[in-house]
Amino acid sequence: MKVNCEKLCPDWPCEQPDEFKDIWVVMETDEHGISEASLQMLTPAKKIQSKKPEEKIVAVLIGYNIKQYAEIPIKHGADKVIVVDDERLKTYYPRVYGQVIVDLAKKYKPAVILVSATMKGREMGPYIANTLRTGITADCTDFDVDEKTGDVLMIRPPFAAIMLAYIKTPFRRPQMGTARPNVFPVPPYDESRTGEIIEEKLETIMDPGMQLVNYVPVKKEEVLIEKAEIIVSVGKGIGSMDGVKLAEKLASLLGGVVAGSRKAVDAGFVDPERQVGQTGKSVKPVLYFAIGISGAAQHMLGVREAGRIVAINIDPEAPIFKQSDYGVVGDYRPILEALIEELQQLKEKGPEAIEELLKE
């Protein structure tokens, strides 16, 4: 597509889409290295690349003392890494980190920039996009390429999670999109992969306009729901804190954690940070129990990556039954009590007891 500069807002630069190439993925780091959430964004980058093989996947890694991690994105599928390792980037400020990426993007002209919608990503992503005078699509659940125009399609559920909107950025570049953590898996690690590492130096640095003056780490003892492999999730149907206690008991027997629907959060049964769904978190446990959850589209959006779903619901017509693997119709309370008891007995008897159970 040829952009007609006369038609563009004069506050924007006039650039032609074909001046831009490559797919960038912004890497976020913390004291443990590169975050899993940002490596996950290499999955949609590879999908876009599979339709546009001429584009390279470039990981952009900025911060202080982070050069040591530069090989990691390559092993997970990046072709190149641009590294900016500078003491002045020791503390993250959205404007400073944002401006570094803006300046790199002005120099290299990437066609696509993908950012994980972590807290930092949600703060910095739209800042980067706007400073480049380009569009950004938040919380995509998939990415594709328009076969006719070659534009990237940013796919997200608008408003309600039963429809998908395909959004493109036809006359501006880079095309920017974010996705929530855990919507995509991290591409497998491949030791044999190699790639180019480009080191960029900063000359000047943007004034952050703010100073971090106090930082008190919060200790989280519980496993985050994003990382849990077994989740017992409760809905409004759980009815009371006593019900939540039963769910907790089941979860702790299986080494899992408790999460909930938005109505369970609104009713005060679970903490807001344990909400699953479109406006909560996406989770990817091996096993997801949905207890007293109706199966609203906005909730189910958060469990698309779950391995198996077990639903217990008193209403045989509940939509959850059409979206789970194993459904049981009934009042959850006696069922959970029996399930906990059976599991405790199994646990005492040992693995041999399973054969007996399956023979019945």
Add this chain to the structure above:
Amino acid sequence: MRIVVGIKWVPNTQAVRFDPKTGTLIRAGVPSIVNPHDFPAIELALRLKDMYGGEVIAVTMAPPSATQGLEHVLGMGVDKGILLTDRKFAGADTLATSYVIAKGIEKISKEIGPVDVAIFGHETIDSSTAHIGAQVASWLGWPYVYYARDAKLVEDGKLRVTRQTEKAVEEYEVNLPAVVATAIKALKPRPVRLSYKLRAKIEKPIIAWNIEDLGLDPRCTGLKGSPTVVANITWMPEVPRKKIVYTPKDPRDAARWILKQLFSDESVAGFLKKALWGEE
């Protein structure tokens, strides 16, 4: 202090229903409300005014029906409302929306008095992008802090903003003017007061500005000023699931049925064994 707070007049998504046959939204009769996530932002603005004096100005880019939303927040103690409204603003994505809001804030600074801080909510319930705060900060060249839970002035006229991230409670001293966006449910909003409502009725402190008032080029607003376009809308693809549903004789039967399914399902059986006995 002069504090601008951005609000949005949104359809009440709780009340929106779907036609299960066509999958389309049934919007008829759906009432609009002030975006619930804007209330902590309004509360923060009002608290700053309570502590340091000055005025709070609510701003929204919307069709004239959003006047109702502005009236509602005037009832909470907001001093003025500014409605940025023009047919040429329609169809805007977040870049074009933030542009008009940023230009509105510049006009406030020029004509009403310099703005010290602009506060936005966590996100909107109808599109949940959380872009506007960051984009307005980018247009204005102001620093930006998201996920704020509280703020107060400190020496040198800086704003000390507290926020909580996944890992820590952080405090920043931010140079003013600045843009702040609040965290979800960060502050409990105050109720509407009759006396404020009456004051608003008498003083009518709502001003409407259109594209000419703001002096904007129509190529920069609305659909034309939006780099993103919706190319298509489809159904969400279904996740393949087994969909086996069982109506048990009694709770014990239900429990044993679940366990049988899980232990004969290879994708979870090994995992459960490990969880129970610490081995495969």
